[in-house]
Amino acid sequence: MPPISPMVKNLLIANVLVFLAVQALGTNSDFALQTILFPPSEEKFQVWQLVTHAFRHDGFQHLAFNMLGLYFLGPMVEQRIGPKKFLTLYFVALAGAVIFHLASPTISIWQMQQAYDVFMADPSLENFNAFFSGRDLRALVYGNQNAATAAGELEDLFAFGDYSGDVVAEASALMQQMMDYRRGAPMLGASGAVSGVAAAFAVLNPNTKLSPLFIPIGFPAKYFIPFLFLIDLVLGVLNLAGDNIAHFAHIGGAVFGALLAWYFVKTTVPPHMKRWS
Known part of the structure; x- marks a missing residue:
């Protein structure tokens, strides 16, 4: 060299x-x-x-x-x-x-959109977890708390069988914010x-x-x-x-x-x- x-x-x-x-x-x-x-x-x-x-x-x-x-x-x-x-x-x-x-986010966003559509068609704990599988939520703020905490609370509600309209709407909002975050992910x-x-x-x-x-x-x-x-x-x-x-x-x-x-x-x-x- x-x-x-x-x-x-x-x-x-x-x-x-x-x-x-x-x-x-x-x-x-x-x-x-x-x-x-x-x-x-x-x-x-x-x-x-x-x-x-x-x-x-x-x-x-x-x-x-x-x-x-x-x-x-x-x-x-x-x-x-x-x-x-x-x-x-x-x-x-x-x-x-x-x-x-x-x-490049086009591929990731497409995958997330597919998982989102599956969840909205059939809200379940399995489909909720499938959307967030492998997603790092630690850097994302949702409302006044960390998105990982919000996802954990929703997961608990689904695990206890709470699929009310408000809970599903909250999950939908978190998923959409996650997709927005992926679109705006910084690079260095x-x-x-x-x-x-x-x-x-x-x-x-x-x-x-x-x-x-x-x-x-x-x-x-x-x-x-x-x-x-x-x-x-x-x-x-x-x-x-x-x-x-x-x-x-x-x-x-x-x-x-x-x-x-x-x-x-x-x-x-x-x-x-x-x-x-």
Whole structure:
């Protein structure tokens, strides 16, 4: 691996500085809330969030995972196409991640709508639980209480056979708020842009062998990296319980990064091959 390159170094520093600032100011501070990306349909949306969210991370592990990917793969991509084109690729991949992420709730909302319709046609404890299966309610406020508490109270009422109109209406309102919340779920992290860098690496260095962590077997990048994004696609479609990863953002970043890298392959002379005039 070549030494750390200029743009990769600057991006690493920027991400770490923003992370430290959030830790110092608090995750509920105005700075923290104004720098994650809310959907454009939300009142909290600000245009700068399209960029700032890529420098925000939900904890040290999230930051470390993304920065390690950038550190190991980024320098070789930057060395091949040059600093300016590398920075362009990074933010084009970020744009692809945003586009795919904002479109991705369609699948989840469709699944929730199907479960909602089943419950309304046949209100039962089983159908109520089926709607909320795998849904993280801890961050959602319903009325003057946490949505998880409200769901637990409704579950108790259904368990004791209370299917009165008021109780079903309350369950319906909670379900609709959950769907609204899913539509407005915020996004943060550099993973979409880093996915673009990874995909670009596979385009630019297809036969370079990469090894998964703690596995001493290398696989050509042209097979290994697409396989990782195939897993992302499967998990994004399955939408498994408790999975809060923005899989479609990864895919969007990878698609845009790979396409731009392919274009650069056709049009860019590697910096180390350029002659002095």
